[in-house]
Amino acid sequence: MKEYNRTILIDKYITGKLEDTELWEFKLDMENDAELKKEVQLRKEIYNTISNSEKIELLKTIQNINTKKERRTLKINIYSRQVQAIAASIIILISIGTGILTNQVGSDLNSELYTEYCIDEGSLITTRSDKPVDNSAVVDGIKLYDSQEYEKALALLEANPDNVTARLYSGLAYMKLEMFNKAVDQFNYILNHNDNIFIDQAEWNLGLSYLASDKTNKASEIFAKIAAEDGAYSNRASEIIKKLENN
Amino acid sequence: MQEYTTQEILKGISENNRVVVQFIYDRYFKDIIKFIEKYGGSYDDATDIFQDGIIVIYEQMKNGEAKKIENFKAYFFQICKYKWFNMIRDGRYGEITSVEMEEILPSFEYNVLTEKLSDILEKERRVKIYFNSFMKLNSMCQKMVRLMAHGWSVEDIASEMNFSVIYTYRKRQNCLNKLIELVEKSLKMNQNF
Numbered sequence: 004m005k006e007y008n009r010t011i012l013i014d015k016y017i018t019g020k021l022e023d024t025e026l027w028e029f030k031l032d033m034e035n036d037a038e039l040k041k042e043v044q045l046r047k048e049i050y051n052t053i054s055n056s057e058k059i060e061l062l063k064t065i066q067n068i069n070t071k072k073e074r075r076t077l078k079i080n081i082y083s084r085q086v087q088a089i090a091a092s093i094i095i096l097i098s099i100g101t102g103i104l105t106n107q108v109g110s111d112l113n114s115e116l117y118t119e120y121c122i123d124e125g126s127l128i129t130t131r132s133d134k135p136v137d138n139s140a141v142v143d144g145i146k147l148y149d150s151q152e153y154e155k156a157l158a159l160l161e162a163n164p165d166n167v168t169a170r171l172y173s174g175l176a177y178m179k180l181e182m183f184n185k186a187v188d189q190f191n192y193i194l195n196h197n198d199n200i201f202i203d204q205a206e207w208n209l210g211l212s213y214l215a216s217d218k219t220n221k222a223s224e225i226f227a228k229i230a231a232e233d234g235a236y237s238n239r240a241s242e243i244i245k246k247l248e249n250n
Numbered sequence: 251m252q253e254y255t256t257q258e259i260l261k262g263i264s265e266n267n268r269v270v271v272q273f274i275y276d277r278y279f280k281d282i283i284k285f286i287e288k289y290g291g292s293y294d295d296a297t298d299i300f301q302d303g304i305i306v307i308y309e310q311m312k313n314g315e316a317k318k319i320e321n322f323k324a325y326f327f328q329i330c331k332y333k334w335f336n337m338i339r340d341g342r343y344g345e346i347t348s349v350e351m352e353e354i355l356p357s358f359e360y361n362v363l364t365e366k367l368s369d370i371l372e373k374e375r376r377v378k379i380y381f382n383s384f385m386k387l388n389s390m391c392q393k394m395v396r397l398m399a400h401g402w403s404v405e406d407i408a409s410e411m412n413f414s415v416i417y418t419y420r421k422r423q424n425c426l427n428k429l430i431e432l433v434e435k436s437l438k439m440n441q442n443f
Contacts, residue, residue: 010423011404018401049433050399052380061266061308062381065301068268068275154400180400181393184410 057151117215141169153179171201183216207236256322264311303330383432391425
């Protein structure tokens with residue numbers, strides 16, 4: 004089996020996309036090839052871990068807490084002005100040489116701001132809207148979203164492309180899955196059909212999606228607009244702009 | 251600092267509530283470090299043990315096995331102690347006297363816990379390796395591998411990421427190879443734990 008075919012076939016097998024003859028042949032290959040069987044098992048375990056978005060998020064939360072703590076400790080230890088000055092000079096010299104500092108810091112800051120400001124509003128949004136959702140598939144999709152089954156939620160929500168509530172929840176689900184391009188499409192749809200009650204939420208989450216995908220200029224534009232509008236998210240948008248400017 | 255009941259903490263873990271996880275860290279981590287350092291471990295070991303403790307409880311919440319937890323602190327420490335006991339029992343962290351071992355070994359519902367705990371901890375040991383290896387990939391590779399794990403076709407990944415299909419084929423293979431390499435390296439390093 005060529006390397007390429009092997010990889011694709013393993014993926015298809017693990018994600019349940021092999022059918023009939025192909026599936027039967029692959030199972031036969033596994034029986035005769037212990038290495039293949041081992042590879043499939045390992046890849047399956049890895050994919051199961053990575054596709055468990057809920058658990059990955061929890062692990063990230065724990066890691067984040069530890070990282071923040073380490074950063075705080077480092078700040079306490081490096082108190083001397085001389086040490087700071089030397090460290091700053093070294094960093095500047097390295098950054099001039101490599102030209103990567105701005106991007107990396109920008110990227111880290113974006114990621115931190117996203118984590119800080121991305122609060123799951125979930126069903127609060129529909130409660131707040133005072134308008135019951137009359138499409139049962141969309142209601143089920145929202146329930147799945149609330150129970151953090153984002154892919155299953157998307158399957159139902161995306162079957163209702165004309166429903167603005169479904170679009171909003173699709174965008175939020177894509178954010179949870181960190182598929183920000185797709186999230187942007189959903190929020191832009193809502194903003195382009197501005198005769199609806201979700202403009203504020205769509206605009207705010209569009210800004211966050213741009214921020215998370217390192218499109219900082221676009222994010223700043225959106226947040227500046229929100230900050231100027233004096234809406235529900237204007238204070239938070241102003242905070243983000245300040246933090247981006249102070250960087 | 252706001253206080254939480256055991257049930258609120260358990261719910262917070264199962265829902266990945268950052269405030270609650272932060273509370274657990276602020277409230278209990280220093281005691282875990284103290285304990286681990288007393289028995290030859292380091293800050294990093296304590297960090298690992300803390301993470302394992304939370305994940306075990308998360309798994310038990312998901313499996314409906316956490317209902318009998320009445321005192322979060324006692325239970326959490328029991329798990330952390332058990333995990334640490336498993337790491338030091340072979341003497342790699344120095345000689346441990348039987349009296350010390352008595353202190354480390356959790357006694358409360360010990361027999362009931364150990365069997366299930368060792369299964370979960372072994373599973374989580376591998377999960378942690380997969381997660382840590384995944385987090386070492388750059389953000390583009392992370393996204394690509396995540397989409398692969400969710401069963402996206404190469405064509406769909408290419409479209410989502412604004413890449414050509416040919417580039418995506420090549421890139422996904424590189425990312426996957428890198429991930430497998432990292433995983434295998436870590437598994438080899440951790441095989442005796």
